[in-house]
Amino acid sequence: MRRIATIALLSLSPAAACAEGTMPQMDFANPLTSYQVVWMAVILVALYLLLARWGLPEMGKVLANRASVIAQDLAAARAAKITADQAVAALNATMSQARGAAGAEVAQAVAKAKAEAMAQAAALAASLDQKLAESEGRIAAARSAAMAAIKPVAAEAAASILQKLTGNAPEADILGQRVDAALAAGKAA
Amino acid sequence: MAGPTIDALGQFSLTPGLGPLGRAVDFSNSNEAMLAAAVIIVGIFAMGLRARALIPGRGQAVVELLYEFVHNMCVDTIGEEGLRFFPLVFTIFSFILLGNLLGLFPYFFAFTSHIAVTLSLALFVFVFSTGVGFYTHGLRFFKFFVPHGVPGWLLPLLVPIEIISYLSRPVSLSVRLFANMTAGHVMWEVFAGFMLMLVASFGIFGVFASVVPLGLNVALAALELLVAGLQAYVFAILTCLYLHDAVHMH
Numbered sequence: 001m002r003r004i005a006t007i008a009l010l011s012l013s014p015a016a017a018c019a020e021g022t023m024p025q026m027d028f029a030n031p032l033t034s035y036q037v038v039w040m041a042v043i044l045v046a047l048y049l050l051l052a053r054w055g056l057p058e059m060g061k062v063l064a065n066r067a068s069v070i071a072q073d074l075a076a077a078r079a080a081k082i083t084a085d086q087a088v089a090a091l092n093a094t095m096s097q098a099r100g101a102a103g104a105e106v107a108q109a110v111a112k113a114k115a116e117a118m119a120q121a122a123a124l125a126a127s128l129d130q131k132l133a134e135s136e137g138r139i140a141a142a143r144s145a146a147m148a149a150i151k152p153v154a155a156e157a158a159a160s161i162l163q164k165l166t167g168n169a170p171e172a173d174i175l176g177q178r179v180d181a182a183l184a185a186g187k188a189a
Numbered sequence: 190m191a192g193p194t195i196d197a198l199g200q201f202s203l204t205p206g207l208g209p210l211g212r213a214v215d216f217s218n219s220n221e222a223m224l225a226a227a228v229i230i231v232g233i234f235a236m237g238l239r240a241r242a243l244i245p246g247r248g249q250a251v252v253e254l255l256y257e258f259v260h261n262m263c264v265d266t267i268g269e270e271g272l273r274f275f276p277l278v279f280t281i282f283s284f285i286l287l288g289n290l291l292g293l294f295p296y297f298f299a300f301t302s303h304i305a306v307t308l309s310l311a312l313f314v315f316v317f318s319t320g321v322g323f324y325t326h327g328l329r330f331f332k333f334f335v336p337h338g339v340p341g342w343l344l345p346l347l348v349p350i351e352i353i354s355y356l357s358r359p360v361s362l363s364v365r366l367f368a369n370m371t372a373g374h375v376m377w378e379v380f381a382g383f384m385l386m387l388v389a390s391f392g393i394f395g396v397f398a399s400v401v402p403l404g405l406n407v408a409l410a411a412l413e414l415l416v417a418g419l420q421a422y423v424f425a426i427l428t429c430l431y432l433h434d435a436v437h438m439h
Contacts, residue, residue: 048276
């Protein structure tokens with residue numbers, strides 16, 4: 001493509017192309033044309049030796065050094081990450097253990113407090129029941145005492161009322177039976 | 190018509206360089222440019238290797254970029270065995286690249302536009318890679334010209350074709366570089382000479398009209414920069430390919 005363009009341009013200006021006659025590149029009569037290759041060989045050999053013995057190995061050392069430093073840093077970072085992971089795992093384990101222990105302790109304390117409270121409540125209820133029973137017993141005793149006290153009074157009162165009405169003193173046995181019956185009826189009523 | 194003519198080829202003519210001493214040993218302006226290229230390559234290595242920093246500066250980054258580019262080209266194309274040829278490929282690549290780039294500057298000589306230079310480089314690559322082939326495989330390297338999996342009756346036809354294509358390698362390798370560089374420089378010279386002709390023929394109008402070839406030359410400069418890098422790369426990668434063929438025979 002480019003060669004075609006060159007040929008087209010050169011053919012457009014044939015005077016220019018013919019001004020020199022031939023291309024200097026093809027002028028092998030000129031000793032410089034072939035001698036430039038000899039000098040190029042000398043320059044290239046020198047350049048090759050400098051690059052192969054000094055430049056490229058030195059550059060390679062710099063690059064290898066960088067690669068090893070990067071590898072070392074990566075290894076260190078990896079090791080640090082493993083340590084950190086282990087530390088996190090240990091921390092998590094300790095945390096969950098402590099949490100479990102704390103939970104158990106709390107549950108134990110709650111159960112203990114509950115048991116104590118229940119025991120207290122039971123004791124209180126027992127003492128209350130006891131007091132109630134005592135009180136009831138006392139009331140019943142008082143009542144029976146009162147009832148027992150009522151009977152002679154009632155029999156005396158009935159005897160004196162009967163004496164005043166009839167003039168005769170009633171028989172104590174019969175009076176006693178009647179008073180009992182009346183009291184029982186009153187109690188039933 | 191008297192006036193400026195376009196001398197498109199004068200820029201390629203060889204003249205003695207380095208004063209009377211150079212004249213005595215036939216050291217030409219082309220060799221001056223080669224010397225400049227070699228000195229610049231060694232110079233950027235010296236600059237780039239001064240710090241040897243873990244984090245490269247600009248100069249070091251240039252050398253590292255070049256080093257790794259050619260290094261990867263060798264390893265990717267030839268394989269791990271290619272590292273033996275890395276200094277050689279690097280020398281050829283950097284020499285041609287600097288030659289192409291230096292040739293783009295005004296008053297510099299583009300030595301890669303000389304067929305004698307490119308042909309001797311290509312012949313060296315050809316002879317060297319063939320030598321590597323025989324050194325590696327001995328006489329079995331001749332099997333390289335016998336394609337695999339081809340019916341026997343086709344071989345009398347295919348083997349000569351393979352041999353011709355192998356022998357034409359230095360020609361295509363050298364003419365590609367020479368023609369690209371020559372064509373670019375000739376076009377530059379033609380458009381620049383056209384500007385002078387326009388001014389000489391049309392006076393003040395010619396000055397305005399010459400903006401067109403000037404713009405073309407500016408665009409050509411960008412193209413030539415691309416070609417300079419690309420042709421150096423092509424030469425180096427083909428060198429690697431030929432070495433790959435010599436080492437692996439397929």
